Amino acid sequence: MFIQIIQGRCTRQDELRAMADTWREELGPTARGFLGGTYGFTDDDMFVGVVRFESRELAMENSARPEQSAWADRMMGLMDGPVEFHDxxxxxxxxxxxSDSAGFVQVIRGKVEDPSRLKAMMADTDMLHQMRPDILGATLALEDDGTFTETIAFTDEASARKGESVEPPADVRTALAEVMRGATFYDLHHPWFESA
Known part of the structure; x- marks a missing residue:
């Protein structure tokens, strides 16, 4: 799987959401390898999109389509400034x-020295699911330099906030503290989703 993160400030939220609907209806059905996407805005107008493709090659093939380029140019015109892309x-x-039924999504961006440790923590889902039934699932996307983007889907925000008070075991707490040091959290209160 390949993930591209798109991030930038946008105060024209309704227009951008309408552009996303246009993509789903007109371009999505012919985007080879497109698996899905998670999108939303933070309270301070930061747009975050996490788009999933089967492979980098198919994602780049999609980006090279003239109709995709034209759509992307129109989308960039709605943004308040520069847009970051992370592959x-x-x-x-x-x-x-x-899950596309998530009522709240939190996107966490940070950097780790030992990505394998973070991946191992994500693989141990039995304990997590028992402690945090509000978590529906997550994706972890890693860049070559150890920068990560974790996208966590929750049933709803109230359950997520309540779940935050659950104390994990000491070793997990220590590992999480190391991973999350310096991380930035983006709360998407009204996420929307696309699925192939």
Whole structure:
């Protein structure tokens, strides 16, 4: 799997959402390898999109289509400033990656020295699911320099906030503290989703 993260400030939220609907209806059906996407805005107008493709090659093939380029140019015109793109070939899924029925999504961006440790933590889902039934799943996208983007799907925000108070075991707490040091959290209160 390949994930591309798209991030930038946008105060024209209704227009961008309408553009996303246009993509789904007009371009999505012919985007080879498209698996899905998770999108939303933070309270301070940061747009975050996490788009999943079967492979980097198919994602780049899609980007090269003239109709996709034209759509992307129109989307960029809605943004308030520069847009960041992060391409990740190293992707780990937790509990099938999430659910389009999630009522709240949290995107966490940070950097780790030992990505294998973070991937191992995500692989141990039995304990997590018992402690946090509000978590529907997650994706972890890693860049070559250890920068990560974790996208966590929750049933709803109230359950997620309540779940935050659950104390994990000491070793997990220590590992999480190391991973999350310096990380940035993006809360998507009204996420929307696309699936192939």
């Amino acid at each position: 990740c070939d190293d992707v780990t899924l937790m509990m099938d990656g999430g």
